Amino acid sequence: MKGIVFTGKQAEVVNGLEVRDPGPTEVRVKIVNAGLCHSDVSVINGTIPWPAPSVLGHEGAGIVDAIGSEVGSVKPGDHVVLTTLANCGLCEHCSAGKPTWCRKSLGNMSQPFTLDGEPAWNFAATSVFAEKTVVREIQCVKIEDDVPLSSACLIGCGVVTGVGAVFNRANVQRGQNVAVFGVGGIGLNVIQACRIAGASRIIALDMIAAKEPLALQFGATDFVDVSQTDGAAAVRELLPYSSKHVTGPMGAGGVDWSFECVGHPKVLEGAMSCLDWGGNCVIIGVPPPTAELSTLIGQFTHVDRGLMGSRYGSIRPHKDIPILVDLYRRGQLMLDELVSATYPIEDFDKALADLHDGKLARGVLAF
Ligand SMILES: NC(=O)c1ccc[n+]([C@@H]2O[C@H](COP(=O)([O-])OP(=O)(O)OC[C@H]3O[C@@H](n4cnc5c(N)ncnc54)[C@H](O)[C@@H]3O)[C@@H](O)[C@H]2O)c1
Ligand SMILES: [Zn+2]
Ligand SMILES: [Zn+2]
Numbered sequence: 001m002k003g004i005v006f007t008g009k010q011a012e013v014v015n016g017l018e019v020r021d022p023g024p025t026e027v028r029v030k031i032v033n034a035g036l037c038h039s040d041v042s043v044i045n046g047t048i049p050w051p052a053p054s055v056l057g058h059e060g061a062g063i064v065d066a067i068g069s070e071v072g073s074v075k076p077g078d079h080v081v082l083t084t085l086a087n088c089g090l091c092e093h094c095s096a097g098k099p100t101w102c103r104k105s106l107g108n109m110s111q112p113f114t115l116d117g118e119p120a121w122n123f124a125a126t127s128v129f130a131e132k133t134v135v136r137e138i139q140c141v142k143i144e145d146d147v148p149l150s151s152a153c154l155i156g157c158g159v160v161t162g163v164g165a166v167f168n169r170a171n172v173q174r175g176q177n178v179a180v181f182g183v184g185g186i187g188l189n190v191i192q193a194c195r196i197a198g199a200s201r202i203i204a205l206d207m208i209a210a211k212e213p214l215a216l217q218f219g220a221t222d223f224v225d226v227s228q229t230d231g232a233a234a235v236r237e238l239l240p241y242s243s244k245h246v247t248g249p250m251g252a253g254g255v256d257w258s259f260e261c262v263g264h265p266k267v268l269e270g271a272m273s274c275l276d277w278g279g280n281c282v283i284i285g286v287p288p289p290t291a292e293l294s295t296l297i298g299q300f301t302h303v304d305r306g307l308m309g310s311r312y313g314s315i316r317p318h319k320d321i322p323i324l325v326d327l328y329r330r331g332q333l334m335l336d337e338l339v340s341a342t343y344p345i346e347d348f349d350k351a352l353a354d355l356h357d358g359k360l361a362r363g364v365l366a367f
Contacts, residue, residue, distance in 0.1 A: 002367075003130030004348050005115060006123070008052035011044050013348055016116040017055065019132050024068040027140050029080060033153040033342070034060035034128040036351050036363045037185060038263070039286060043123065044352075047263070047288050054121035055113050057365075058084050059157035060128025061149040064140065071137045079147070080140040081155045082133075083317040084124040089138055097319075100311045128156070129345065131367050141321045147328070150342060150364050151335035154185070155324055157312075158362060159335065161284060162189025162261070163324065164313015166197060170257055170282050174198035179235045179254075180220070181271050182261035183211040185362045186284055188218045188338065190259045195219025196332055203238055203255065205231045205270075208358035218334060231267075235274035250303045252277050263287045269295070277303040282310050338362045 003017040022028045034057045042048040043056060064078045074080060087094050087102035094102050108125035112134045127133045143152055162185075166172050178194045180187050183206040194202045195218070204215035205224040212223040224234040232254075240246045241253030256279050258271040263285030272281045272295055299305060313320075327333035340360040343351045351363040 001131040002345060004056050004345060006043050006052050006054045006056050011056060013346055014115060017130055018114045019134050020112050022066055022068045022134050024070040025137050026068045026134050027064055027071055027074060027137055028066040028132055028134050029062045030065045030132050031060050031062040031128050031367050032149040034365045035154045035158060036355060037157045051121050053115050054123050055127035055130050056123050057129030058124035058126040059153055061153035065132060073137060074140050074142055078142050079145050080142055081152050081321055082126050082128060082135055083139050083156055084126050085317060086125040086136045086139055097316050099316060100314050141317050143325055147325060150339055154335060154338050154362055155321055158185035159189050159324060160313045160315040162186045163193040164315040165282055165284055165310040166190055166193035168314035169310040172197045172199050172257055175200050176256040177201040177239055179203045179258040179274050181205050181267050183215045187261035188361055190261060191215060191220050192218045192334055203235055210358055214361055232270040232274040251299055255279055260285050265291050265293055275305050280306040282308055284310050339364050342366050
């Protein structure tokens with residue numbers, strides 16, 4: 001079968017993939033659509049170290065093809081969104097509604113594929129850039145047949161990561177002010193969740209000026225082109241301490257929440273330095289494993305500022321994904337609008353180039 005494989009140097013469209021049969025608690029899924037998240041790019045460019053050969057893709061939806069003997073929640077023909085969380089479902093964290101803390105939910109590297117007869121790794125426990133993949137039953141969230149899979153696939157990473165960071169990790173309140181650094185697939189979902197939460201000012205910042213209409217469409221109230229100006233300073237100008245002073249004592253003025261959706265230490269610095277007293281910065285972007293941070297500690301301790309990481313939107317897939325689908329049906333959560341273009345997998349390089357050129361909210365592959 002066809003798929004997209006990381007060779008250790010680049011991504012290649014291949015024809016010689018096979019995937020094994022599902023084990024007793026596993027499901028084989030025929031992938032219909034898959035979104036291109038920057039984390040796939042980060043494997044290709046070495047930002048996220050990963051072994052090769054491996055089958056990329058971790059944001060996908062499809063149709064159940066075969067089930068293991070102990071699987072009861074889905075059957076062949078069901079439409080499913082896949083999640084990367086192969087959590088155990090049994091430990092204290094899973095029981096407490098924190099599956100992203102489940103010690104068994106990280107990595108889950110295995111070799112369910114062969115490429116031209118040789119073993120090939122999965123990626124993020126999902127590998128949806130293939131015509132078929134094998135995942136654990138807990139990773140399959142059934143959705144209704146009338147939800148288009150080309151939109152539903154984006155729920156599998158971009159939507160849960162961005163929306164979950166706002167609803168679950170941060171808990172943004174009505175009337176609060178927010179800055180979102182990076183208007184890609186993740187940032188747009190942070191923006192629309194802040195809109196749904198009733199945030200007051202939603203300031204979007206990006207290096208690419210052409211992202212402005214998308215940011216405003218998803219709910220941003222302001223856009224800052226950081227190729228022209230310093231992002232944190234611009235946020236402070238938009239939300240000054242008083243009519244006379246942009247910045248007050250201990251950096252007063254600025255936003256209640258900032259979200260770093262790029263994965264760059266310099267961007268994170270800006271996201272931290274535009275916080276008001278009591279403000280919190282949420283790190284979503286993934287820099288290389290050696291990336292470090294330097295900051296004035298007193299700016300945090302003296303006025304209750306905070307810094308938090310956010311993994312996969314602290315999502316509880318079987319509770320939150322039906323809520324997201326419901327918000328989509330009621331016209332509040334924009335999914336169709338996230339799909340800027342669809343590509344046959346043969347055009348994967350074109351999708352990569354369009355993402356790099358800032359042309360995409362999300363690019364979606366069709367199988
Ligand atoms: N924490 C998680 O669970 C999680 C999940 C998925 C993705 N991610 C990470 O989130 C990040 C964003 O992913 P994405 O799919 O939205 O990427 P994307 O490529 O769609 O978007 C990134 C955006 O950042 C902008 N940008 C680049 N440099 C910038 C700068 N200096 N200042 C402001 N904007 C800048 C780009 O123009 C682009 O619009 C990646 O690092 C990805 O690995 C994290
Ligand atoms: Zn992702
Ligand atoms: Zn667990």
